[in-house]
Amino acid sequence: MIGFLGIDVGSVSTNLVYINEDGKVRESIYLRTNGRPIAALQRGLQEMTELLPPKTVIRGVGATGSGRHLAGIIAGADVVKNEITSHAVAASRVVPGVRTVLEIGGQDSKIIILRDGIVADFAMNTVCAAGTGSFLDQQAARLNIPIEKFGDLSLKSSSPVRIAGRCAVFAESDMIHKQQMGYDMPDILAGLCEALVRNYLNNVGKGKDISGTVVFQGGVAANQGMKAAFERALNIEVIIPPHFGVMGAVGASMLARDHVARGVPTRFKGFGAAESDFRAGSFECDGCPNMCEVVEIRKDGSVIARWGDRCGKWSTRMDRRKISS
Numbered sequence: 001m002i003g004f005l006g007i008d009v010g011s012v013s014t015n016l017v018y019i020n021e022d023g024k025v026r027e028s029i030y031l032r033t034n035g036r037p038i039a040a041l042q043r044g045l046q047e048m049t050e051l052l053p054p055k056t057v058i059r060g061v062g063a064t065g066s067g068r069h070l071a072g073i074i075a076g077a078d079v080v081k082n083e084i085t086s087h088a089v090a091a092s093r094v095v096p097g098v099r100t101v102l103e104i105g106g107q108d109s110k111i112i113i114l115r116d117g118i119v120a121d122f123a124m125n126t127v128c129a130a131g132t133g134s135f136l137d138q139q140a141a142r143l144n145i146p147i148e149k150f151g152d153l154s155l156k157s158s159s160p161v162r163i164a165g166r167c168a169v170f171a172e173s174d175m176i177h178k179q180q181m182g183y184d185m186p187d188i189l190a191g192l193c194e195a196l197v198r199n200y201l202n203n204v205g206k207g208k209d210i211s212g213t214v215v216f217q218g219g220v221a222a223n224q225g226m227k228a229a230f231e232r233a234l235n236i237e238v239i240i241p242p243h244f245g246v247m248g249a250v251g252a253s254m255l256a257r258d259h260v261a262r263g264v265p266t267r268f269k270g271f272g273a274a275e276s277d278f279r280a281g282s283f284e285c286d287g288c289p290n291m292c293e294v295v296e297i298r299k300d301g302s303v304i305a306r307w308g309d310r311c312g313k314w315s316t317r318m319d320r321r322k323i324s325s
Contacts, residue, residue: 001053004060004260005268006253007041007075008086008246009033009067012106012134013219014040016048017249018056023093023257027051028246037067038278041074045274060260061268062086062252073297073305074278076269079255084112084122086251091215092117093254094241098213102230102238103247104200104220106133111204125204133219139172139192143185150189154225157190164195171195193229201233212236217244276300285309 003026006017011033018027029047033040063069063077064086072080091101092114101112109132113121140147161183164174171192178188201210214236220226221244230238243250260266279298284291294314297305306314 001055002057002059004062004253004257005048005058005075006086006249006251006256007044007061007063007068007071007077008065008083008248008252009037009041009063009071010065010105010107010248013245014044014065014067015246015249016044017243017246017253018048018052019250019253019257021257023254025243025250028243028249030245033067037070038074038280041067041071042274042278045075045271049271049274058266058268060253060256060266062254062256062259064248064252069295069305069307070280070297074269074273074276076267076273077256078264078267079252079259081252081255083248084110084119084124086248086255087217088112088114088119088122088251089254090247090251091217091241094243094247094250095213095215095239098215098239100208100210100212100214102200102205102214102216103218104132104216104226105218108132109200109204109218111200111208111210113208113210121208123204123206123208125200135171136196136220136223139175142172145185145189148222151193151222151224151226153186154189154193154223155186155228157184157186159187160194161187161191162195163188163191190225190229193223193225194232197226197229197233210234210236214238216240217247219245221245282308285314287311287313 003018003020008015014031014033016029019025029044031040031044061075061077062079063071064081068080087103091098099114103110110124137147140150161178164170216238221240227238277300281296282293285294290310292309294306295308
């Protein structure tokens with residue numbers, strides 16, 4: 001079997017996807033990063049080897065997410081792209097004709113405006129936690145409701161309660177107040193979903209030309225209450241793709257497939273990377289007033305990569321070493 005690997009290393013989750021030569025997702029893995037991206041990635045690689053047939057050939061690898069450079073070095077990625085590009089590519093190929101991508105993950109949210117398959121505009125929100133997966137997890141735990149049942153329970157609401165949603169702290173305080181006033185739980189949950197959608201549209205989506213076809217992806221898309229709230233606010237049908245939680249990795253794998261189609265050999269280091277000893281560190285360069293923090297990756301004790309320096313003093317030195325070796 002021949003295919004391509006996509007890796008998305010984020011602050012909350014680390015996702016791996018395997019697609020075949022036709023671009024169909026055959027295997028996907030969702031793991032909690034738990035503040036240890038290297039360990040999460042290695043565990044993901046190990047689990048992927050157990051899912052794939054023994055003689056599977058990986059023709060290309062793509063990496064994305066906040067830890068994309070780290071993943072690119074460890075796995076030997078052929079393509080390293082940002083989240084906007086990866087999510088846009090996945091959405092446009094899974095749902096042809098998509099014009100708006102709503103993406104809400106564990107720690108951030110983003111909106112991507114596509115026109116004829118090309119990114120025309122985008123925005124990200126990494127400041128406020130309101131509406132992200134971690135905030136919803138926190139509220140579900142506080143209410144003693146399994147997060148898997150959060151959305152279905154909110155759909156039972158007959159009259160959603162107005163919740164202040166511009167700030168995570170205020171939203172939680174308002175929810176507690178509404179509970180104390182005796183409102184039904186489904187109405188509170190539905191009100192929270194509507195508040196978070198208002199927050200998203202007023203901040204991330206402010207000034208954006210939101211029009212159909214609309215795709216909702218990211219981990220929060222599993223919450224049917226959020227989907228319903230978006231549809232009420234936009235008066236547009238919202239589509240949730242089959243692999244909504246790992247679309248970043250899907251896009252990365254598709255970009256890798258495009259890259260090696262030009263005849264470029266893959267740089268994939270093999271699944272054996274799961275067994276190597278990788279360690280990340282950093283140091284502050286005092287060579288100029290910029291005082292750059294340089295990230296350093298070591299494999300089995302030897303430095304294999306550096307980045308983060310604006311002038312290229314350290315990263316260029318590593319590139320030269322690769323060329324001469």
